[in-house]
Amino acid sequence: MSAKIRKIIVQVDETRMEMGQPINPPTRRALAMAVIENPFAGRYSENLDELIVIGEELGALLGQKCVEALGIEPGQAQSYGKGAIVGEAGELEHAAAILHPKLGAPLRKAVEKGAALVPSAKKMGGLGTALDVPLGHKDAAFVRSHFDAIEARVSDAPRANEIVVAVAVTSSGRPLARIGGLQVSEIVGQDGLR
């Protein structure tokens, strides 16, 4: 692995009740984060291939961590999202290099299929900066019940020369989804949208 990982954090958020209504089965959302060294901290590099490779590695690692934490089979994953928080000695494009070129394929392998775009968010930040990582259904981006977000935050990261990389996977939509739109049962799953 070429990523220099300082910490890996895995969280599971299980909701059993919302607005007094029992949620059965509970909604479950997993978030896996890696705190890595930014190889380009403090300097401008035209070529960001090193981060692209790191993104590919972390797509597999963090995707698998989420699925494992949820205790599900890969095919049972329903929605996903990704994000990165770049420490102040880096640049926003470093997050883009990790997230966009190569992270998706291994993540899709970890959750099986994944026709839909992996929604993402990125920002520059300091220690404890929170990033709201968007979530969308993995096979059809327009499934309204699965539009959501999960907060990613590491209390002691990113240091100036670090990047926090986050992947989120769920086995459910929102707890009390009831605003219509495309339903899971109506997914065609071909174009990634519907």
Next chain:
Amino acid sequence: MIEIRRIFTHVEQIHHEFGPVAATPLLRGAIGVVLTNPFAGRYEPDILPMMDDLQGVGVDMARRLLAAMQLPPERIEGYGKGAIVGAAGELEHGALWHVPGGYAMRELLGWKGDRSAYAKGQGEAKTGQPGNALAIVPSTKKVGAPGTALDVPLTHINASYVRSHFDAIEVRVPGAPASDEIVYILAMSAGARIHARVGGLAASAISQWDGLR
């Protein structure tokens, strides 16, 4: 009386903190259970019945945390607990967690063998850490808004004075506690601080087996 709304688990592997990379990453974890505060919005003189009702929650949370950490009980070396009470509650509601949370975790990590043999250090000559949880479970509590962070102290499970295991883990459940909720927290760690090197009592030097040294 117990109405659980959410369960939040957090597990972290620490490979290094800008020093040598550890051969085995330090594993730390915390679990927060978000439940309705039955006493929200009023002063209730007798809150003790809830302490009994929390017994099962304590056992369940301790087991869930251990499962999330994917470790056998004997690998746990540090622990702590805490509570964040929503704005319509009082600090004392957080204190209800001391017994059901602390003892559930200690019992889960508890050593089941012959106490007198253990007192002589038999069966764990190398580290003195058979996981029998003799030490008090350190704690913090506060009243806070949704997303409030609590620094939960961690100390060695068998001897509170073990310096390498003085630590803390920040626990925060996004969106909780609402004003009529409480977050009860348990935390465990599988070792010393990642680059512990400030001397003091070492885990291998525990000798009194009184929970302190």
